[in-house]
Amino acid sequence: MKETIKNTTMADRLLFLFLILASIAGIFISRDALSQGSDVSIEIDGKPAYTLPLYTDRLLSIDGPYGPILIEIQGKRVRVKESHCPNQLCVREGWISKGVIVCLPNKLVIIVGSGKKDRQRGIDAITG
Amino acid sequence: MGHYKLFLSLLLFLCLLIGSCSPHQPSSYKKSKALLDTFVTITVTADSQDTADIAIENSFDVIERFGNLVNFFSDESELSAINRNAGIRAVRVSPETLDVMEKALFVSEKSGGAFDPTIGPEIKLWDFLNKTKPSDAEIKKNLPLVNYKNIIIDRGKSTVFLKKKNMLLDLGGIAKGYAADLAVQALKQKGISAGLVAVAGDIKAFGLKPDKKPWVVGIKNPRQKSNDDELIARIQLSGKAISTSGDYERYFIMDGRRFHHLLTPQTGYPASACRSVSVISDEGAIADGFSTALFILGPEKGLELAKKMGMDAMIINDKGAIHTTPGLEGKLTIERNH
Structure with missing residues (x-):
């Protein structure tokens, strides 16, 4: 040797x-x-707050300016189950398994997937 | 001797590798932010991260300011002031609000009312999350409030007036495309020569990517078989905007019928001749407004209008057949599985 x-x-x-x-x-x-969209990233006020696996069912309560925001992960999907924000757009968004839920009043963004797959597909953005 | 050659080759390779990482090569920089009740992503080609950051943050600010003016849900917005004063008085607004209103009226007129920003009283009757369909009587009752001809714009005084009480402007069908226009304008003012602004699915691109190729935008399949953002086509884009309207975003199915948010202004019911419509135009606001208009009009009249307006369009009808304008030849690729 x-x-x-x-x-x-x-x-x-x-x-x-x-x-x-x-x-x-x-x-x-x-x-x-x-790794393709197997995580749920939660940003509050533009800063990353939580990264959770999409395949583990759970309920998460986050304090927001309008009171607690209840985020539910179930069956590889995520939704805002409860929020006391005035327009309720985040709750109305319902379940997503890919993409983004935005709640401007609560300054909350929930992201599923990271766009890595789009880059692999040679796509710069998606319309529709 | 052979080893020396190998050593020199390796050295040359490493030099090239280091050289290719030079900070002065233009690269792509991308940032996202929650704005306009959605997710905005801006990608720019720039020489450095600092140049890109300054330009992108400035564009985010521009979109945020515009978003505050036309926020449907905020009492402070100019849009809410116009709605509150419907049938009462004209409301003085900022140049951006006036401009987006004029563009909305332009699309309404050119489409013969297929696009109508006064659709608000009908939209508010539907609850797509809880699958609540309004009664025929409720829909009929609000129909007289929907008519773009009852919007009075005074450019000289910079005012907007809704003639009838309880009229309700909803700029959801044009504001995101207009925001993409504003953001691109702001990027150019900061010296950026190439970029892509995506306000959710309303996208505007200019210049070329660092590899000197046009930007590539995927168009979602309106009938996804998986949860994987399945595409039906992809299109090359530079110096153009693209917007898509589809029956698959806010919808529910009741008694085998799909009810979605793209309502025909003349009936108050969802239009059913298309699954999705993508429009390509020079301006984001125009692409956004006409994608709704063409969806309401259906494939035949829609394509006819697109050609008349000098725009390109891809229309997927209610059976899934794809119709395109001739201008898309060579720019549009239909995905293999379709």
């Missing part, structure tokens, strides 16, 4: 290092490609 290492040149060692780095990069690239 020692003999083998001794017989390598600087170029061999650099090549070896390069291959190791390429393998590590490959792990990150494939991990990036495989």
Whole structure:
């Protein structure tokens, strides 16, 4: 073993290092490609507040300017179950399994999926 | 000797790799924010993150200011002031509100009332979440309040007046497209030469991406088989806006019939000849307004109007058949599974 290492040149060692780095990069690239919208990200006032798995059913209560906001994750979908905001647009949005629910009065954004899949598909935006 | 060659090749490769990461190469920068009761994403091509951040934040501010003017749910908005004073008096408004109102009237006139921003009294009768359909009598009662010809705009005095009491303006069919126009204008003023503004599904693009290719916008399949944002087509876009109206966003099915939010202004009932309509135009407000108008008109009259107005459109009819204007040739790709 020692003999083998001794017989390598600087170029061999650099090549070896390069291959190791390429393998590590490959792990990150494939991990990036495989995660597709399996998380629910909740932002409050423009700042990330929670990241939760979409596949675990749960109820989450968040304090908002109009009182508690009840967020429900069930069957790989998420919704705002209860909110005391004036326009109730977030509640009316109902269940989503991909995309965004916005509640401007509560400064709350719920995001399912990250757009990674769109980038893989070569899409810059989606209409409809 | 062979090892030296390998070493030099590797060194050259690493130099190229480092060179390609030079900070002066234009790149894409993207930011999102909750505005106009939806999610706004702005992507720009810029030389640095700082340049991109300043321009994008400025555009967000522009959209926010406009959103405050036309917020249907805020008592403070100019839109609410116009609605409150329906049948009472003209309301003085800011240039943006006046401008979006004029564009709304333009679409109403050109579409023969298929698009009508005074649809508010009918829209408010429907509750799509709780699957509540208003009675025929309720729908009929509010119909006289729906008529864009009863909007009086005085450009000189910068006022808007709704002639009948209880009339209700709803700019939901045009405000997002107009906001995309404002944001693009603001990006250009900050020196940005290429970008894409997506106010939910109302999108406007200008310039080319860092790879010198046009922006690519996916069009959602109106009948999704999975929860995966399935696309029916994709289109290349540069210097244009695209908006889509569909029967699949706010809807419920009752007795086998689909009831959705795109109401025919003359009847108060959802239009049923299309599943989705995408319109491509120079202006976001025009694309947004006409996508609703064409949806109401149906495929034949809709395509006819698009051609007459010099716009492009993709219409999916109630059976799922795709109709397009000739101008989309070479720019539109229908996905393989359709």
